[in-house]
């Protein structure tokens with residue numbers, strides 16, 4: 001990889017923030033959603049670019065390979081089960097979670113295809129590939145709107161202090177940062 005590509009990879013890595021141990025874990029999920037929105041904008045750029053855009057390509061790859069799997073695990077393993085346990089019948093949480101899990105299953109199928117489309121730095125996308133990229137970004141945006149508008153506000157009302165503490169512990173462990181719980185200064 002060239003020095004220029006290395007620098008671009010470092011810039012892309014700057015989009016990966018660390019989990020703030022003092023913060024509400026739902027705020028961290030919301031921040032991941034903002035990052036995902038930025039990634040969708042970069043995917044749109046890639047669909048419109050007539051020459052390969054290495055910064056956008058590497059940033060999208062970094063997000064899809066490193067951040068998205070952890071984010072999906074945060075939701076599937078922690079957030080959704082806690083929402084199921086804490087919601088009231090009028091929340092109709094089962095329908096909400098089933099829809100979101102169906103979106104995640106689509107993502108599990110589509111994300112490797114998108115990563116494969118982006119692995120070659122010199123590749124210029126044809127019309128079908130541009131369509132695939134645009135459809136992926138559109139689906140991700142719809143998912144984000146649903147989670148931001150319905151799930152996170154409901155979670156802020158329904159989840160308990162101990163739910164949030166458990167979620168934060170699990171999120172730190174998932175990222176190999178659980179030592180911070182014993183020694184926050186390290």
Ligand SMILES: [Fe+2]
Nearest residue numbers: 033071075147
């Ligand atoms: Fe999400």
Ligand SMILES: [Fe+2]
Nearest residue numbers: 075100143147
């Ligand atoms: Fe999600």
